[in-house]
Amino acid sequence: MNGFTILLIEDDQPIGSMLQEILEGEGYHVLWLTDGQRVLEEIKYCDLLIIDIMLPGENGYEISEKLKENGYSLPILFLTARSDIESKLKGLSLGEDYLVKPFDPRELLARIHLILKNKYGLFTQIRNIFVDGVHYKVFKRNIHSEIKLTATERKLFFYLYENQNRTLTREQIYDYLWPLEYSKNSVLNVHIKSIREKISDEDNNIIQTVHGEGYRFNTHNHV
Known part of the structure; x- marks a missing residue:
């Protein structure tokens, strides 16, 4: 498709800017936040959340748990530098996928495509x-x-x-x-x-x- 809206929560400016450029280049509409303060305001019309774990204020796990507590069921992709197995297992228990930085943009796009296809079908x-x-x-x-x-x-x-x-x-x-x-x-x-x-x-x-x-x-x- 596109027509999908992705909420990106990434506090690293160079990485966030690069991700926004990559995703918009594929036709996705991207909303980019650097922390989770406005997540409940921005999430309403989003189809996928891409989120770092280590963020200022609430971390990525806490933000994901808050969304689920508020009834949101959109798919979540954790994109983080944390590569230990405990972090991966916790991320996969809260979301659909977990990708470790640094990453190949082609792999990220392939994972996003698969998540959206499984969740929403093909358009x-x-x-x-x-x-x-x-x-x-x-x-x-x-x-x-x-x-x-x-x-x-x-x-x-x-x-x-x-x-x-x-x-x-x-x-x-x-x-x-x-x-x-x-x-x-x-x-x-x-x-x-x-x-x-x-x-x-x-x-x-x-x-x-x-x-x-x-x-x-x-x-x-x-x-």
Whole structure:
């Protein structure tokens, strides 16, 4: 994806700056704190916590325990210089993963990808929207901004999506959505228009009208 928001708690300025650059370069939105004082304010719309253990004030373990006590269940990755087995075991009892500094950025990104995949599943980004083809959900910007589709709109959207880059005729769509109805009217146009408005497809670039035929769900720009 991206569209995921990561809360990074790291008090070392050079390391924090490097991590923010790496993560944002991969498309993640990053909130960076140097201690845990504002963690309850910032955590609400975050999808993953990356946290050092040795921090000013509350340490990483204490912050993680506080989050769990307050009902937060987002995954936690400890990123720390502490390499002793006791620290690792405690970190793994509180979070999903534990990575020791210094680290290879490729390993960090691979671990993040696996954590997010296991927690949230896989998403496909198509221009300004994110599509969850497993749970049949569509999001705008990130996974906290689901686009509300009616039952018919959802069925239509994912019929087009599952046949992406292929033109579906109006007859095919009618037969799929309303197989027992024989009359063809303008109701399909109404649903297409509503979906386009909800996904901000003003230029009809995602759901393209193929004149004289039907509609095509595009994963690339058309002219």
